[in-house]
Amino acid sequence: MTEIFDAIKKSAIEIKNLIETGDTGKSTHENSTGDTQLKLDIASDEIIENIFKEVSSIKAIVSEEQEEIISLNKDGKYLIAYDPLDGSSLADVNLSVGSIFGIYENEFSGKNIVASVYVVYGPRVELVIATTDVKMYRLINNKFKFMQEIKLNEKGKLNAPGSTQNCWAPYHKKMIDDIFQDGYRLRYSGGMVPDLHQILLKGGGLFSYPGTTDRPKGKLRQLFEVFPFAFVYEKANGQAIDGFDRVLDVETTHIHDTSPCFFGSNEEINRVKKVYKENARK
Known part of the structure; x- marks a missing residue:
């Protein structure tokens, strides 16, 4: 290789x-x-x-x-x-x-x-x-x-919330607001690579690009964006999920399939799992 x-x-x-x-x-x-x-x-x-x-x-x-x-x-x-x-x-x-x-x-x-x-x-x-x-x-x-x-800490300090906010589910918006209330700092340039790179180098946090009302399956493409960074985050002792499950287990049916995605250190991703389990499938 x-x-x-x-x-x-x-x-x-x-x-x-x-x-x-x-x-x-x-x-x-x-x-x-x-x-x-x-x-x-x-x-x-x-x-x-x-x-x-x-x-x-x-x-x-x-x-x-x-x-x-x-x-x-x-x-x-x-x-x-x-x-x-x-x-x-x-x-x-x-x-x-x-x-x-x-x-x-x-x-x-x-x-x-x-x-x-x-x-x-x-x-x-x-x-x-x-x-x-x-x-x-x-x-x-x-x-x-x-x-x-590069190794992630168990908990980070940065929050990078992606997509159009008026298309967020109410529980997702509350989760993001609560994370900021807990003292996390906003980092979002509109570029996936620099934002995820910053979270990695600063030790942890959360990058999110959820499914939304206009894009239920998210915007970011599995093969080109989501899976490569999921692999990076897992190997750096973090996690990458689609809101519920490990994103690398998500099925691909077409080379340009998209997926909701959340990348981060363990504490932030476990928080996402809890919120989505309690709200998203009701």
Whole structure:
């Protein structure tokens, strides 16, 4: 798998340069879920695909920006689902964005994820690899240098509540309000990667993107966003659930399926489970 990690590092350096010099405007295309693609999305997708084509251990890839799985090497072992530039609309206002990679075996499903990687493009470029543990690297002089292992505390201090609040269920809103009443600090940039990265580095908290009245199955995509970060959080001694159950056990029926998701340290996730068990299925 080392050659895959090296390929991701190579793509991250190219995408960093693209963000610094590229066009942040909209393209004339839409992706598979109907979102207008930014030119950065398309260019980042092309960078990653071209680099992955050179890796013999990759059997197939699928991008959030494309509608179909692309076969690469019939004798390859790994399947990779990736979001080439998550939060790309934040780039034109100079906020942090990221790339997310889920590495799977046999088929694209939460139960078959074996590793994940994400990259944060901010004031510094940082890359996190989750296998049996979670390690963070920083780009220094065009090379990624190991910085630290990441472990979550049992309880955190941050609360990052996602989605449109007027579409929240009343019990979800009360839960979020109660968490703030308990002294948690608001952290929400509108970018999944930087917000989840911040919770990891600060030791814990809660990131939530629930099912809502307008999106009962949530907005975030399982293969490209939810499962890779669920793997990271579990390996960092935290949890990731859909409100009730471990999110990596959620069934995938289509490559662009979405899921409600909650990521965090154990105390916060156990709190979510209690609230949802008592309210959501009534």
